[in-house]
Amino acid sequence: MKQVSGIVRPKGWARTLQRVLLFAVLGLFCVYYLVPLFVMVSTSLKSLAEIREGTLLAPPRAINTEAWAKAWRSACVGVRCNGLQPYFVNSVLMVVPAVLISTFLGALNGYALTKWRVRGADTIFALMLFGAFIPFQVILLPMARTLGELGLAGTIPGLVFVHTIYGLAFTTLFFRNFFIGVSNGIVQAAQIDGAGFFGIFFRIVLPMSIPAIVVTVIWQFTQIWNDFLFGIAFTVGESNPVTVALNNVVNTSTGVKEYNVDMAAAIIAALPTLAVYVVAGAWFVRGLSAGAVKG
């Protein structure tokens, strides 16, 4: 990274005032962003009684994790009262294969489209890119029918299938743009060294593309985990992903509205994407700095 701390800056009271204003505005934005998160976390840790008596912004008087336990194990989703746990598992079973398959196929597509220049590669790519702009509501009915024909209707593998197909447009785009920056000379050298299409892909090109893989995984994981539309359209009851279950938890009314349980459930549903940012983000930085992608 370019070193900027040594650059000579103007001094004086006008300059100082400018800095103060700048940081005041930035601070305001930070508060604006963080308050909802704070409210969620603090509310999830309060008892119902405390929520009724206190104000929204007050921190919890005593840490109470009952709401979390209930959200996880015994909150009622519709008529079943097993908490979010089984649906969370559904989401994991859906998101892991869908992310892996769509990322892998995207890498393969990007590699083939840039390094092997099949006839009509640009047209194929343009068509795939078009897939990224299709509003998903449009394909709900035909896809429901397709899943029915395939015998995958209402199942998790069906959902994996849908997410893989519609993830391909993005993953291909990411990898194509990455591979376009990889020197063709490396592929030619590997060809002369005797490696074939898949040999070059697995042994040369894929190890070079860690940064692209990480970006794609973060993107795909977030998209697929947070998806609600496909989840509610193509799964039923027991096979619902966590996002759909969360909606049902919040909408299931049994007398008192349990805000603390709703908040805990929402945080639980959002945690995995946060975790992916933290873990993969570290890899991303490592991939960039160790990259030295120039041969």
Added chain:
Amino acid sequence: MAGITLKGVRKNFGATEEIKGIDLEITEGEFVVLVGPSGCGKSTLLNLIAGLETISTGEIRIGDRRVNDIPPRDRDIAMVIQSYALYPTKTVRDNITFGMETRRVPKAAQAAALAEFAGLLQIDHLLDRKPGQLSGGQRQRVAMGRALVRKPEVFLFDEPLSNLDAKLRIEMRTEIKKLHRRLGKTVVYVTHDQIEAMTLASRIAVMDEGQIRQFADPATVYEDPVDLFVAGFMGSPPMNMLGGYLVRDGGMAVLCGEGATQIRFPLPNRIAGRVAGSEGRAVVLGLRPETIFAAGTELPGPDRFVFERPVVVDEPTGPDTMIVFEIGGQDLIARVRPKDARPGGSTFRFEVEMDRAKLFDAKTGQRL
């Protein structure tokens, strides 16, 4: 051992013809340099030999095998390219052995070959590093190692020294020549640098616009160029090209410049005989800078011609000084010993070796 034969090789990219019919016979163990300006098709021709591009028509043979339809991996070639194209995620060791790995060479043989060439190229202390941790010269050596280690019959080099600084380039040039002497394998080497071509080649193919203008040993290409293009491309500083007309003046001569500053360069008999009777023809007189020097500073020889012109500027290079002067509005360069040089403005007596002058037809550019 294998030579390379090209017969009527053509390559089209869409409607444009990049290689326009090339015949080339490279004998085994030869060091052939393809040289030419950028866009002349020299790299494309090399890629055709490597099999990285498919030829449109014609035939390529390596040894006695027709390789038109044989993929690069099976052509028994190795290639070093300008960007080196090292595998960034592999260590130097794995970079070098990758080619043997894909060919399932036994580990012991791999280790032996690696040790041999790592020692030869002085990169044995770098084997565990990644390409990103190497300097330009070290990367160059690793790329050479990757090519050498499989002991192929033919080596292809695509501007391998262009990314190095001037000093390192000269060092590696010598290294490459030594390696060629030692291994005796056929080499095809592409460069746009005519000095690299002169120093390395056993024969030079000068290319322009997808064709070979001249294919000969370095001395012939330099002293006996077939046309204006070859004459102008080889040599640094370039050959002086002086436009003029043939006149009869006792013997044949070339009349250059206009009015009071006109100069008549008498042609030696050898050239005069070839153009006898074509007075008035427009020609170009080619004089290499080193054939023009301060009058009386060299041992007398045949067909010397002395004239006087004012110096425009002088450019010392260390061993020689370039004197720029003017004839008929055209700048010429003379290469003189530093102690003979005079500053701009002074009048200078030049002596030119007309024996080494070249005469070209002004219209066709062909040598006369």
